[in-house]
Amino acid sequence: MDKFFTQMSEAFSNPALWEEFRTGIWDTLYSTVVATAAACVLGLILGVLLVAGERDGVRPLPAPVMKVLNFVINILRSVPFLILMLMVLPLSKLLVGTKIGTIASIPPLVIAAAPFVARLVEASLREVDKGVIEAAQAMGCSPFQIIWKVILPESLPSLVAGFTTAFITILSYGAMAGAIGGGGLGKIAINYGYNKYNYAVMLIAVVLIVILVQIFQSLGTWISIRSDHRLTGKSGRSRRKKEISSRIDREKKTPGVM
């Protein structure tokens, strides 16, 4: 225990370590934001295809196409993230020229998260009232107009909540990537805590990760609620806040695979 406090006071008086934390936070944020953005774009496209392309969707696709799509998404979602990352690293080498570091961890994060986001998007889009879609069809909307002007705007608050979940999940998986060459706060925690038995530094890194998660979870929930015009009054908003939080927490607890 004494050793822990010594390490702690050393950590606080070591400017080089603080510099390392600064870079760590930046690397974590950077890779998470880029990977989330890419995964959300991909996941959104896949999610729209899943919903619009099904048999009674607004733009049905051939059944074999839907089967393949679902199959690929399910397979990717069942591979444990660390293994998937190892498998995808050659692709990272091809795309960004390196297998180690923050940037190298982005392609595996995107590939692991996109199918996960696709399922979240799918669930959000399915929440849109069928009657509203029917009304749009009756007005003479094309399938594209229904997706772009009805389904996506109507599910926006729910999508924002989903993207928040994706951001948090990607952040924690990015930390896991620290074990096999990824950068950021995860690398610091594993480096110091596992390799050097410096639990104080590990604890600080973990606290920083938790703070980042909390900030983005609150921000995402806030945007989701602010953008939702179905909610009237304080009670409606606070009820919705609880719903979104519990949804995000549920996703956070899924271990190993996204």
Add this chain to the structure above:
Amino acid sequence: MIELKHISKIFPTADGEFQALTDVSLTIPTGDIFGIVGMSGAGKSTLVRCINLLERPTSGQVLIDGLLDESGKAVDLCALPPAQLRKARRGISMIFQQFNLLMQRTCLDNICFPMEIAGVSKAKARARARELLDTVGLPDKADAYPSQLSGGQKQRIAIARALASDPKILLCDEATSALDPTTTRSILRLIQDINRRLGITVVVITHEMAVVEEICTHVAILEHGHMVETGTVEAVFSNPKTEAGRRLVYPEGVQIDQLPPAGVVRIAFNGGSSYEPLIASLAIDCGVKVNILGADTRNVNGQAFGTMLLGLPEDKSEAAKAMSYLKAQKDVTVEEVHDYHG
């Protein structure tokens, strides 16, 4: 004019096919308010969705007034390619039981929506939407969201949105079924007003007879996917010719507001001519007046089947006279009813 010709609709289900509509033909005159009634599950909603092809009929034709090909011949809506069908749909608006407004758009933007789809400029659409808000009596709700409105107000916004594309036809699918009676009446008045001022043909789907009585001029009765009766509202409501019609018009059975008389008999018709002459001739031949307490009869090819409850006069000898007269009729069986409680 809307002409539905031999419309059938079959839904494939897990346990075989379900025939929702069977050979329904219907002509709805231009400028009419036409009611389509039936119990739930009778196929009304499917039928109205066949008019704008939200449901594609398995067979049959949908002809819409003014929708002509180059040679001036009426075009079957079912034969149109998707892009042309979408354009045709802009002339056929629809309102729904659950309003189906876009919840993330303001009322004004909801009304602008059909114009946005049709490519009307934003400024023009907004100006028109404000006019329509006035038309439906909600000029102050432009910036409100649907969640802030009452049911009746939502339906008014939905009506404004339906009018935005300057339609020739307005389809109302149980448009007042989610509203209370007072609000229902005010929405019906609005629909009637729109019909009169703009000459829009209105098709009203409902299970509430009061709605039909209030605004419709013609009515069609659907039962189990068959159109069993059609005509003017007066004709169908005063004398429904089918059992389905009677069930709808008199859902509680025939109302009796008199005390039950002393003797009650049930007579059953087993295919004689018709029941009306029997009661009339009873009065004329015996001079006995009986009360018809209830009747459930059917006319099959001019022959009467069914039963009728008669209240006999209190005077014992007159009652006996009536009984023997009735018993003497052929094709009629008579039995006394002892447990009649009105």
